[in-house]
Amino acid sequence: MSNPAVRAVVTDIEGTTTDINFVHKVLFPYAQAKLPDFLRANAGTPAVAEQINAVRRDMGDADATLDAVIAQLLHWIETDQKVTPLKALQGMVWADGYQRGDFKGHLYSDVAPALRQWQQAGKALYVYSSGSVQAQKLLFGYSDEGDLTPLFSGYFDTHIGHKREATAYQRIIAELDLPPEAVLFLSDVVEELDAAKQAGMQTLQLVREGTQAGNTHACVTRFDEIAV
Ligand SMILES: CSCCC(=O)C(=O)COP(=O)(O)O
Numbered sequence: 001m002s003n004p005a006v007r008a009v010v011t012d013i014e015g016t017t018t019d020i021n022f023v024h025k026v027l028f029p030y031a032q033a034k035l036p037d038f039l040r041a042n043a044g045t046p047a048v049a050e051q052i053n054a055v056r057r058d059m060g061d062a063d064a065t066l067d068a069v070i071a072q073l074l075h076w077i078e079t080d081q082k083v084t085p086l087k088a089l090q091g092m093v094w095a096d097g098y099q100r101g102d103f104k105g106h107l108y109s110d111v112a113p114a115l116r117q118w119q120q121a122g123k124a125l126y127v128y129s130s131g132s133v134q135a136q137k138l139l140f141g142y143s144d145e146g147d148l149t150p151l152f153s154g155y156f157d158t159h160i161g162h163k164r165e166a167t168a169y170q171r172i173i174a175e176l177d178l179p180p181e182a183v184l185f186l187s188d189v190v191e192e193l194d195a196a197k198q199a200g201m202q203t204l205q206l207v208r209e210g211t212q213a214g215n216t217h218a219c220v221t222r223f224d225e226i227a228v
């Protein structure tokens with residue numbers, strides 16, 4: 001069954017395409033272990049220095065030492081805070097891990113076939129995650145289903161806004177240049193779906209193992225149940 005009203009699909013990652021445990025038990029601990037040495041070794045390179053200064057700004061302390069910056073970043077990882085410079089630095093550290101083959105991006109087995117089918121049906125596919133665009137491309141590029149990046153037309157991270165705020169979805173709609181109701185947003189988190197719906201998007205909640213189904217959005221348990 002297809003749904004011609006849907007012209008683009010925007011998908012969340014954690015809990016939607018990908019097991020939450022992969023993010024919390026593989027990616028976050030890897031970043032936690034490697035970030036201190038990575039920062040000490042690369043603090044002088046412009047891309048890293050830019051993020052260190054962004055952390056200092058978020059701390060409200062322009063003179064924070066590198067040790068204080070590292071402690072702040074580790075605290076944000078432990079408390080799963082979606083802070084933009086942390087997400088950028090995590091992406092840089094994970095790049096090493098993917099390239100060395102320390103892990104592959106986890107995708108539920110129903111995800112890749114559905115994405116391929118939707119793209120072949122002419123739907124434009126996008127990702128919207130709190131993980132940086134670099135981290136998103138790595139996860140799909142080094143996924144356990146191979147390189148899926150050619151399937152996607154674009155990626156959005158917290159530079160466009162936070163996932164629980166309707167303005168972020170309004171900006172995505174403007175970038176896609178489509179009527180809001182032609183865009184389907186997939187996520188496991190009701191607050192994100194509420195924000196997308198407020199912006200006029202269609203919404204579907206992915207109720208993977210361990211996810212609590214809400215009662216305000218239609219629910220599916222797998223991508224192959226989705227009519228796109
Ligand atoms: C892009 S993979 C890492 C995901 C991540 O860092 C994260 O915080 C999960 O965010 P999401 O918005 O996908 O729930």
Ligand SMILES: [Mg+2]
Pocket residue numbers: 012013014015016187188189
């Ligand atoms: Mg999620």
